[in-house]
Amino acid sequence: MNLTLRGRLPENRKVRAGLAILVFFALFALAGPFLVEDAFGLSATAIHTADGMQPPSGAHLLGTTATGEDVLAQLVVGSRVSLLVGLVAAVISTTLSVLVGVAGGYLGGTPDALLTAGTNIALVIPSLPLLIIVASYVKGRGGWLTVALIIGLTSWPWGARGKRAQTLSLRRRDFVTAAEMTGESRWWIITRELIPSMAPLISASFLSAVVLSMFADAGLSFIGLGNINLTSWGSMLYWAQNASALARGAWWWFIPPGACIAVVGIAAGLINFGIDEIANPRLRKPGRAVRRRAAAAALRTPEEAR
Template sequence: MALQATEPEVPLDTAGGAGATAAGRRDRLRFLRNPKTVTGLAILGVFVLLAVAGSWLAPHDPSARGDELLQPPSWQHPFGTTQTGQDIFSQILVGTRGVLVVGFLAAAIATVLGVIVGVTAGYLGGVGDDLLSSVSNVFLVIPGLPLIIIITSLLPDTNDLTIALVIGLTSWAWGARVLRAQTLSLRGRDYVQAARATGESTWRIIVCELLPNLTPVIASGFVGTVIFAVLAEITLAFIGVADISHWNWGTVLFWAQNNQALAQDAWWWFVPAGLCIALLGTALSLINFGIDEFVNPRLRSQGRAGRGVRMRVGFTPVVRAPRGTPVRDAPRTGTIRKDSQP
């Protein structure tokens, strides 16, 4: 028979002021220590660098035609050429800027609108909440991508700024609903009630008390909106709604599809753009997962419990009680094994 004595566990960060301070610093750096976050930020940093310096790093003019028609990847053309001799590597580099500009600008617009509508509706309540919630529900039931396609096709100019504005103005409703629900759970907290009792203004309570506690949710919604905006912008270019004379990854796929690159086994024409889309989406998803693990108490407690179990495994001493010793007289630490034979 084996019995194991249990003792209450003492958190490591309560041992003293220095330990608590060190634990606080570790908590603040947990987000940057997360492998998912580090990987996502590294991949995203590479794309940002290409977006900034892509036009200078491009070895050729992406629109210039050449004599090497539909050639596979080589040292001179790392991603091969099109059927008109254009360098695909230069098209990918130059097109990175448009993808990121549209993605981040549209996400910024949608996030600002979502914060204004969601937090205001959740905190004020009453008629204002009903009106803003009704507007959000209308935008939620309308399919987002078809609405973007219809609006963009009706506009005379479809540059990056116009596309970002259309995507941002039609993609804020989901974030607003999430922020409204979070605000409803926060407006009854003690610190909010204390701020009201001291006569703080409504906007100061929203800005100084509510928004700091909603920052992780806002950041997660921003990253998710970037992913949607990037895919929407590439879709518009791929179906020919956007300006196909302006290079981005969707434009590369548009010309590859129109010239039947797949039928000609010209895999190098569409695979690089597809890989870039997949890598950018993976980077943003990893950052989103890192934010979720950072702000989710359940995920944090599971991680700490797992680390605690791994630290304790293999360090439990085994104490054998002499034969005939009652269990109540045995040592109270470690694992007690009592021989069953007399």
């Protein structure tokens, strides 16, 4: 990431708001389970049938499930699994898309033809049915890491195509030509010149991949193809739907996990918008000082302006 982009990131309000939300959820996932279980004595798996479907109260701030499990405890414990799935899957898909897209776009010739053909074949196959088929095949054979691998390995092609197009526009720039003339290796140029120049695109695609991976995990769990015995935001939605929580008016069971997924998506969107504003001068808004000077200049009379 270049120095200009790095220096402007903390100053952008959208980036600061998005990062604040993500940091909150990261702390929520890391420290929350210990606080909930140790400080408040709540358990995400303890069953108390007599307390089933209790609305929010002092004893259970977010109510209980049909079997009396505390929804707040499940929300806190499940955040760790959902965020880990989104993060690991995004790392896998982004890494594959960068390697395939940048290498193909820069190398050209036969390597580019082979990588592009592989990308196009992967794009032709509908990702959602493929994801469902693979997830159903390995159902019950692994935990959250298996789900993250499945999502990451089936969601890279679109990112690879975008990064290849960006690489094609960069490979004839002066800084790449200068590196080639000094005798730098292709791998050095790809890792030291091209990838850093694409930092805004890569960071934006990574954040989008995190959110999309969380949505995919929640969707797989919702239809019963994820590990429903592992507490996550997706499994909470599955069990809520299985117990007809919507029909029974138990809003406290399905709204909190859905809202958490939505808020994480909003945070990623804010960071993406902020990066776009920083990287693209046309989207950049003038600062307060510039706006004040422009307003003062607009109020000046023609005589004062002279």
